[in-house]
Each structure stands twice: as structure tokens, then as C-alpha cells.
Amino acid sequence: MTATPQERLDRLRSSIDNIDAALIHMLAERFKCTQEVGRLKAEHEMPASDPAREARQTARLRSLAEEAHLDPEFAEKWFNFVVAEVIQHHTRIASEQ
Numbered sequence: 001m002t003a004t005p006q007e008r009l010d011r012l013r014s015s016i017d018n019i020d021a022a023l024i025h026m027l028a029e030r031f032k033c034t035q036e037v038g039r040l041k042a043e044h045e046m047p048a049s050d051p052a053r054e055a056r057q058t059a060r061l062r063s064l065a066e067e068a069h070l071d072p073e074f075a076e077k078w079f080n081f082v083v084a085e086v087i088q089h090h091t092r093i094a095s096e097q
């Protein structure tokens with residue numbers, strides 16, 4: 001028996017739910033790492049941002065996105081969005097020292 005459109009939609013949404021949950025958990029782990037980086041940088045008076053590292057990571061992520069058939073512009077925008085938040089966290093940690 002073929003699935004109804006509603007059943008197909010429900011099945012796809014169930015996968016989307018799992019993927020969204022995985023993304024949230026991965027982001028949480030990434031922010032745990034960057035919080036530690038922020039504390040390390042603050043303790044050693046290192047600058048919050050590292051444009052050279054960002055440029056290397058942007059090139060790497062754009063290349064991975066292309067291989068995965070994901071829009072590289074979107075991958076770069078996502079990375080810039082996350083890094084902007086991380087830099088705010090780093091700056092706050094340094095100001096609390």
C-alpha cells in the first residue's frame with residue numbers, strides 16, 4: 001500500500017525533528033569548547049577574534065559545503081553568525097576577569 005501524502009509528510013518531519021535535535025546538541029558542544037577557548041584567551045590576554053583562523057575555516061567549510069551539495073554562501077553565513085556570537089561571549093568573559 002502506498003503512503004498517503006500526510007504519512008509521507010509525517011515521516012519526513014520525523015527525520016527533520018531528529019536532524020534538528022542533533023544540530024542543537026552539536027551546537028551546544030561547540031559552544032562548550034568555545035567557552036573554554038574564551039577563558040583561555042582571557043587568562044592569557046589573547047584577542048577575542050582571530051581573523052586568520054576564521055579565513056582558513058571559511059575556506060574549509062566552503063569546500064566541504066560544495067562537496068556536500070550545500071550552498072557555500074549559506075555555509076559561510078552560518079559560520080559568520082556563530083562566530084559573531086562566540087566573539088561576544090569571549091569579550092564578556094574577558095571583561096569579567
Ligand SMILES: O=C(O)C(=O)C[C@]1(C(=O)O)C=C[C@@H](O)C=C1
Nearest residue numbers: 037048049050051053054083086
Ligand atoms: O579558534 C578561536 O580562536 C576561537 O576563538 C573560536 C572561533 C570559532 O568560533 O570558530 C571564534 C572566534 C575566532 O575569531 C576564531 C574562531
